[in-house]
Amino acid sequence: MSSGHHHSHPPQEAHSNHEPDLPFWQKYIFSVDHKVIGVQYTVTALIFLLVGFCLMLLMRWQLAYPGKEIPWIAGWFSERQMLGGIMLPEFYNQLGAMHGTIMIFLGVVPLAVGGFGNYVIPLQIGAPDMAFPKLNMASYWLFLIGGVIMISSFFLPEGAAQSGWTSYPPLSVVAAGGQTTWLVGMLFLIFSSLLGSMNFIVTIVQLRADGLTFFRLPFFVWAQFVTSFLLLLAFPPLQAAAVLQFMDRVFHTSFFLPSGLVVAGKVLEVAGGGNPILWQHLFWFLAHPEVYVLILPAMGICAEVMTCNTRKPLYGYKSMIYSTIFLGFMSFVVWAHHMFLTNMGTKMSTFFQITTMIISIPSVIILTSLILSLWGGSIRFKTPMLFAIAFLPMFAIGGLTGLPLGLTAADIHLHDTYYVIGHFHYIVAPGTLFGLFAGIYHWYPKVTGRKMSEVLGKIHFLGTLIGMNCIFMPMFIMGIAGVSRRLWDPTQYAHAVPTQPLNVFISIAAWCMALGQIPFIINFFGSLIWGKKADDNPWQATTLEWATSTPPPHGNFATPPQVYRGPYEYSVPGQRTDFLPQNVKGDN
């Protein structure tokens, strides 16, 4: 790790030339190899995504048929969760809080950053491993411990956290249940993220192959680079806030509790003098950059998949990079647009409205560049490409519907309604997740040496695309009608009754989409056995991960690659092939 130029570093070459003879548990379980860790992250995160998805499938029953007995599976739950087969409100709130927490902190981010970042970055920059392999292993295991703590809270007598993934005090401080467990789990996850992000930054700065300048890096690496800075700088405030909330709950301090609280008819015996809004500031100072942590890696993956499948260089490579950097900076000064209704002054809300509008500009540049990259290409509609293409309109819907929420006047009516849920799910679910699915289908052959089935892939794509839109599009209608989120029984409100049929429709769509994931699960595991053998460069791509053998050996490259050009030299005139890898000298 001490040297940035490993071509002049003999021990690493020796290291990369022979497969070390390690016992099984060191090679595949407590491994320090970035590829094994990347696969561990990917598989773990996919399992967590499935768990988080299942929680939502349960909640969808209660939302579609409030207060009705759950068929078939009611017996699986304890009396603290379901009474007579009917979901209790406190269990519904637990499912809601944990769905958000699991999807974001245990699913999407670990998959996008821990999984893809770990596996792909060292290969794409021509490095033998991450800069700090042991730290890398530590961040995976911290993540796993944090995840297990989170999930295990469902099995504790008091149940899981039930104050939303946002955990706003005073509710989160006075709430019964596993909020303390949630905070402890978060501390582990944040430590994991911090170690990982430092590792990525050092790796990208220090371990790039000879000739691989910053403006020859694949856009995916750039996206991960900016993401790592966001994680590194945004998480510490939440770390501090989580410790303070932990103190409030366990040691009865009052960091977030004002004086004179009367809870359930009793004056709360605490010192008081705290401020509940402080938590929201600290939380959103992380959680807004977190949105870009979710979206940037997916955009990076789309750039890789789209250039490869259009056989054409990226449109506006540099402006995309500048936009990404600008986006990273701006993401730190928009957080309070989540808090427009907390009685902030008009000067503050004016500032945050302006920054929110400004941050949409680089997003539009990136999206427009990706769409324009299709122009003049020769588009191959392989499964990864289908997901990458679908990412574009899905992200566009998610981004555009952020506009009314970013304007305080429109936000008055839409705040905390289903409109918000539709908006951020379009960003994260059909947006980011489509990017991540594209990445799985794209790099699977490199990781496993086998291709995934195109037929199953296309079925999975269609089912997911239709499912996602049937789930999230109606939410905008519900939100405009004023239906609030996080309601155990929406039909209690007269203004939510007219759109209740949409809840039934959404639930059925969600259950159907769950069935639509079965082809993916079969494909993911089955292709390990039945998949067609893949050669070193099955997609005829240009970036360095395709320049080594499939699957790459320990140490990645037999000889350190030399880079001659930018990442997306497809269809270069005067060449025999329509792709010119970064490490190949070329025909003339």
Add this chain to the structure above:
Amino acid sequence: MNHYYGWGLPVNISTHGAAIDHLIYVIHIFMAVLFIGWFIFLIYALIKFRSRDGHKAIYDINHFKVPTYLEVFVALLEVVLLVGFSFPIMNQVRQQIPDKSKALEVRVLGEQFAWNIHYPGPDGLFGKSAPEFMKPGSPVGLDPEDPIGKDDVVTINQMNIPVHRPVLVHLSSKDVIHSFFLPVMRVKQDAIPGQSIPVWFEATQTGKFEIACAQLCGLGHYRMRGFFNVQSPEDFAKWLVSKAPKKRIPATPRVPAPLKSFVEDSTATVASHTTAPS
């Protein structure tokens, strides 16, 4: 269920709501135009440049002028949305708080899981209140020693206001954060313990509507529903009198018989500390 609510925006009966609705419509038209334009381009490009025999990708990148125009167009439109719509509306909603002499002042105090509505009574002054006096029968914690509070009217989950008169709500919460949501008034404001937040609105028509809680506040969040009744000034005055504390007969507190027109008052009226909720 009723004609105020449907698949679109709820009916608007506030003086400031039309501007908000207008903004919501304008943004959605803008979004639709932009998205449909993008989407048509996307589909066209996918068909035109599909991989097929004899078709080759072009290495050169076309330098379109369109993206630059598009960026400028988007940026300008956002400026218009901000300066032309959002800022003025917010200025109206947050800064132009009505004159206290004209407005009806009401305190709204959220708790798990009810809205306590506190009217100042005929003297127009709120009695002192404190957390230690908050108990069943005294949900807003009026100080029993304070003479100013004797005529105050306190109701639970029932907010009545007169039509065509500005209402200034002092919003707070006694336990966790709630959000005071009047769908038909285009009013939504977090109720934050430790803060008293001014919210104002003016109704343009009478009718029976609802108060909702828009911020997760615990297991009863879904049922934190209140009734919101906009009345003619005369009806409102009558209602207020009917809810006034009956302090002349403290020995046997009598709950006034529910008026026919207020069948929805399912929760009892708590007038000061003289009558107890049923």
